[in-house]
Amino acid sequence: xxxxxxxxxxxxxxxxxxxxxxxxxxxxxxxxxxxxxxxxxxxxxxxxxxxxxxxxxxxxxxxxxxxxxxxxxxxxxxxxxxxxxxxxxxxxxxxxxxxxxxxxxxxxxxxxxxxxxxxxxxxxxxxxxxxxxxxxxxxxxxxxxxxxxxxxxxxxxxxxxxxxxxxxxxxxxxxxxxxxxxxxxxxxxxxxxxxxxxxxxxxxxxxxxxxxxxxxxxxxxxxxxxxxxxxxxxxxxxxxxxxxxxxxxxxxxxxxxxxxxxxxxxxxxxxxxxxxxxxxxxxxxxxxxxxxxxxxxxxxxxxxxx
Amino acid sequence: xxxxxxxxxxxxxxxxxxxxxxxxxxxxxxxxxxxxxxxxxxxxxxxxxxxxxxxxxxxxxxxxxxxxxxxxxxxxxxxxxxxxxxxxxxxxxxxxxxxxxxxxxxxxxxxxxxxxxxxxxxxxxxxxxxxxxxxxxxxxxxxxxxxxxxxxxxxxxxxxxxxxxxxxxxxxxxxxxxxxxxxxxxxxxxxxxxxxxxxxxxxxxxxxxxxxxxxxxxxxxxxxxxxxxxxxxxxxxxxxxxxxxxxxxxxxxxxxxxxxxxxxxxxxxxxxxxxxxxxxxxxxxxxxxxxxxxxxxxxxxxxxxxxxxxxxxxxxxxxxxxxxxxxxxxxxxxxxxxxxxxxxxxxxxxxxxxxxxxxxxxxxxxxxxxxxxxxxxxxxxxxxxxxxxxxxxxxxxxxxxxxxxxxxxxxxxxxxxxxxxxxxxxxxxxxxxxxxxxxxxxxxxxxxxxxxxxxxxxxxxxxxxxxxxxxxxxxxxxxxxxxxxxxxxxxxxxxxxxxxxxxxxxxxxxxxxxxxxxxxxxxxxxxxxxxxxxxxxxxxxxxxxxxx
Numbered sequence: 001x002x003x004x005x006x007x008x009x010x011x012x013x014x015x016x017x018x019x020x021x022x023x024x025x026x027x028x029x030x031x032x033x034x035x036x037x038x039x040x041x042x043x044x045x046x047x048x049x050x051x052x053x054x055x056x057x058x059x060x061x062x063x064x065x066x067x068x069x070x071x072x073x074x075x076x077x078x079x080x081x082x083x084x085x086x087x088x089x090x091x092x093x094x095x096x097x098x099x100x101x102x103x104x105x106x107x108x109x110x111x112x113x114x115x116x117x118x119x120x121x122x123x124x125x126x127x128x129x130x131x132x133x134x135x136x137x138x139x140x141x142x143x144x145x146x147x148x149x150x151x152x153x154x155x156x157x158x159x160x161x162x163x164x165x166x167x168x169x170x171x172x173x174x175x176x177x178x179x180x181x182x183x184x185x186x187x188x189x190x191x192x193x194x195x196x197x198x199x200x201x202x203x204x205x206x207x208x209x210x211x212x213x214x215x216x217x218x219x220x221x222x223x224x225x226x227x228x229x230x231x232x233x234x235x236x237x238x239x240x241x242x243x244x245x246x247x248x249x250x251x252x253x254x255x256x257x258x259x260x261x262x263x264x265x266x267x268x269x270x271x272x273x274x275x276x277x278x279x280x281x282x283x284x285x286x287x288x289x290x291x292x293x294x295x296x297x298x299x300x301x302x303x304x305x306x
Numbered sequence: 307x308x309x310x311x312x313x314x315x316x317x318x319x320x321x322x323x324x325x326x327x328x329x330x331x332x333x334x335x336x337x338x339x340x341x342x343x344x345x346x347x348x349x350x351x352x353x354x355x356x357x358x359x360x361x362x363x364x365x366x367x368x369x370x371x372x373x374x375x376x377x378x379x380x381x382x383x384x385x386x387x388x389x390x391x392x393x394x395x396x397x398x399x400x401x402x403x404x405x406x407x408x409x410x411x412x413x414x415x416x417x418x419x420x421x422x423x424x425x426x427x428x429x430x431x432x433x434x435x436x437x438x439x440x441x442x443x444x445x446x447x448x449x450x451x452x453x454x455x456x457x458x459x460x461x462x463x464x465x466x467x468x469x470x471x472x473x474x475x476x477x478x479x480x481x482x483x484x485x486x487x488x489x490x491x492x493x494x495x496x497x498x499x500x501x502x503x504x505x506x507x508x509x510x511x512x513x514x515x516x517x518x519x520x521x522x523x524x525x526x527x528x529x530x531x532x533x534x535x536x537x538x539x540x541x542x543x544x545x546x547x548x549x550x551x552x553x554x555x556x557x558x559x560x561x562x563x564x565x566x567x568x569x570x571x572x573x574x575x576x577x578x579x580x581x582x583x584x585x586x587x588x589x590x591x592x593x594x595x596x597x598x599x600x601x602x603x604x605x606x607x608x609x610x611x612x613x614x615x616x617x618x619x620x621x622x623x624x625x626x627x628x629x630x631x632x633x634x635x636x637x638x639x640x641x642x643x644x645x646x647x648x649x650x651x652x653x654x655x656x657x658x659x660x661x662x663x664x665x666x667x668x669x670x671x672x673x674x675x676x677x678x679x680x681x682x683x684x685x686x687x688x689x690x691x692x693x694x695x696x697x698x699x700x701x702x703x704x705x706x707x708x709x710x711x712x713x714x715x716x717x718x719x720x721x722x723x724x725x726x727x728x729x730x731x732x733x734x735x736x737x738x739x740x741x742x743x744x745x746x747x748x749x750x751x752x753x754x755x756x757x758x759x760x761x762x763x764x765x766x767x768x769x770x771x772x773x774x775x776x777x778x779x780x781x782x783x784x785x786x787x788x789x790x791x792x793x794x795x796x797x798x799x800x801x802x803x804x805x806x807x808x809x810x811x812x813x814x815x816x817x818x819x820x821x822x823x824x825x826x827x828x829x830x831x832x833x834x835x836x837x838x839x840x841x842x843x844x845x846x847x848x849x850x851x852x853x854x
Contacts (some may be wrong), residue, residue, distance in 0.1 A: 001712055014700070031736070032735065032736040032739035032740065033733075033734075033735025033736050033738060033739050034735070034738070034739065034742075035735075037455060037738055037739075037742065037772075038735055038738060039369075040377060040454055040455075040733065047768075047769065047771040047773040048772075049772070050772050051772060056452075083369045083718065084369045084370060084510075085369075085507065085510060086510075086511070091526065094526055095527060098527075124411065148570070150802025153566075153569045154569070157569065157572075157573035157575075158569060158572045158573050161573070161574070164573060164575050165566070165569045165570050165571045165572075165573035166559070166561065166566060166569070166573075166575045166576075166577050167528070167529075167559065167570075167575055168528055198392060199338070250529075252562060252563050252566070253563055253565075253566050254566070255528030255559060255560060255561045255562075255566050255570065256527070256528070257525065257526060257528045257562070258527070261527060264526065265367075265562070268733060268734065268735065269735070270735045283821065
């Protein structure tokens with residue numbers, strides 16, 4: 001049954017991916033700028049020579065033809081970046097683990113802290129502890145990521161010298177990027193957990209558990225928490241996508257390789273194959289993550305069966 | 307029905323609890339398994355003099371490291387350690403032996419004959435000889451190679467004649483004066499023919515040359531690593547020593563964001579950075595830990611190009627007024643934080659064949675500008691901006707990162723004489739499109755070059771359609787002068803020709819020169835000694851040692 005469900009979802013991915021690919025293709029081609037002119041900017045090439053290269057790259061073909069070439073090239077692994085002439089899949093997967101490591105770590109940190117803040121707030125509802133927890137997490141979501149990144153670099157890398165400002169060497173280089181990414185997520189998770197906990201704590205079975213004489217802690221962890229967990233799992237999938245996009249700023253400021261940065265730099269150089277391919281690959285990953293999240297929802301909540 | 311105790315399991319073999327355990331384990335395992343999560347010990351100097359590593363922070367990541375292909379100036383910064391050129395251009399502007407011991411130019415400048423050094427080998431063991439030189443240049447002009455810049459440096463290249471193993475003659479189909487300068491640039495450096503022929507595409511990311519450093523790795527978006535070539539023994543006489551370099555290792559990191567690059571230097575992630583923020587330079591140079599150098603680049607200075615086919619910049623008077631009403635001293639002082647100096651013509655003063663006559667052509671005189679506009683019929687409107695025959699005196703300029711220090715100052719200064727500057731925020735790609743399609747009046751750019759032949763790209767009429775003649779100026783007189791300049795092998799002749807070229811460009815006010823380009827600026831930790839910059843302000847690291 002799971003298999004049927006998964007299969008149905010995989011089939012539904014196709015129209016979604018088709019729409020995504022068309023949208024990104026149109027956006028790239030209909031906005032101003034030409035990758036060959038940008039690349040050959042200092043080459044002293046004449047207009048004719050630039051046109052020749054454009055012909056070679058198929059950039060003068062009608063748009064539908066270019067679209068078909070794009071899809072077939074991507075499927076056969078032949079899609080090459082205009083700027084570097086390297087295969088797009090290679091450029092993407094070389095960098096993907098880097099984005100993944102900060103995204104996943106940020107997800108873990110944000111989830112853990114989000115839960116902690118949410119539970120504390122829920123169990124001390126309407127006290128100053130509740131307000132404090134909510135305000136702190138709200139600050140996290142309001143502060144702009146790039147500002148926080150530069151501030152943390154200034155304090156921890158330059159002034160105190162405890163952590164590296166940039167780069168990818170060692171676990172220390174993960175601390176600041178992951179912090180910046182996680183901070184934005186904590187508020188969202190905290191507020192959701194708090195709301196779910198409050199709802200669950202009002203339910204009858206909680207009253208029964210308390211009446212049975214169970215310790216408050218057992219009530220919380222054994223009963224309330226598990227049920228409050230459920231909506232957060234759905235959120236995990238969405239958060240993953242959100243974090244992938246937040247990674248762009250973090251990757252640029254901390255000078256880390258990653259797919260966010262790859263796509264942004266591709267956009268700036270109008271590298272059609274690279275941006276189109278990378279966005280499509282990201283979309284596929286995102287859809288798979290959501291599929292996994294939905295399936296695991298079924299595992300975690302026995303009430304839901306596919 | 308709910309079962310909060312978690313003992314219920316599905317039809318399948320994986321229980322809920324087991325699933326959660328696996329998920330947890332996977333979540334922890336992924337970061338640990340991700341490639342590259344390793345601790346790296348910083349390389350310390352062996353003693354006060356020799357050894358050690360320098361980490362250089364670049365402002366852009368190049369597309370590839372094949373000298374024949376890559377068009378980016380930043381590639382030069384890396385390639386000049388891995389490759390050697392036939393000749394080197396000293397800071398004094400003269401040419402010195404590199405892979406070539408000596409050279410001869412025939413009378414009309416169509417044949418350059420080089421006597422090559424012997425005993426030189428590439429990093430992969432291939433011996434260097436005249437065949438390597440022939441291969442290098444043929445590779446550049448091969449259409450398969452898709453050369454981004456090197457082919458333009460070769461000009462009217464025809465073929466290379468291998469006279470014997472250590473003599474090569476380069477033949478041109480027309481006299482080509484700039485060739486020695488071209489040959490001194492790493493874009494014309496000699497790669498290992500074995501490596502290129504083995505796999506042309508792999509070579510793009512795996513350069514093999516004769517340089518004092520060997521290429522080790524390039525991790526995209528992260529770093530490039532080079533290590534010392536212990537067999538190196540053919541350094542040009544412009545350096546302080548011969549034999550292998552002092553440094554063990556040179557690494558390059560990429561920091562696109564200006565603040566990040568500076569932070570990397572201050573946090574010690576990088577030892578030397580390219581183009582530090584100009585407003586930070588005074589603080590860095592006063593600090594006990596850092597040294598700075600802000601040379602101004604030869605070639606085309608930071609310049610505004612006027613599209614002569616779009617109103618109102620199609621009017622010569624308007625273009626002259628733009629030049630005369632601009633206080634360049636003020637601009638360089640305030641806009642560039644005192645780090646640049648004014649430019650008055652299409653070539654920066656350190657460029658060979660610069661003509662100082664341009665400096666007196668448009669002295670700062672806003673009153674004269676107002677008068678000339680009045681006389682030409684540009685009448686001040688009610689909001690202070692002039693008008694003539696229904697055309698408003700409003701000029702548009704794409705505002706990109708590079709124009710910010712200039713934008714607002716110019717707006718104020720030009721408004722004072724009745725000219726409106728309209729700034730349109732755009733990224734580089736859109737700006738390029740806009741000027742190409744004549745949708746804007748003005749366009750800002752600069753171009754590093756050590757030979758005035760660079761002017762051909764910008765002012766030859768054949769480069770108007772889809773090329774880089776941003777002024778869209780078509781003049782037979784200028785075309786002839788520029789082509790003659792490229793062919794005149796005699797220095798005195800070139801001086802005369804280029805004086806006329808610069809005069810023509812400025813008398814027709816095709817451009818509004820702003821200031822010398824400080825793009826070659828560097829800031830570095832002062833324990834690194836003998837850091838030098840060459841004629842074009844690229845970095846020379848061969849003599850560098852690390853003090854204590």
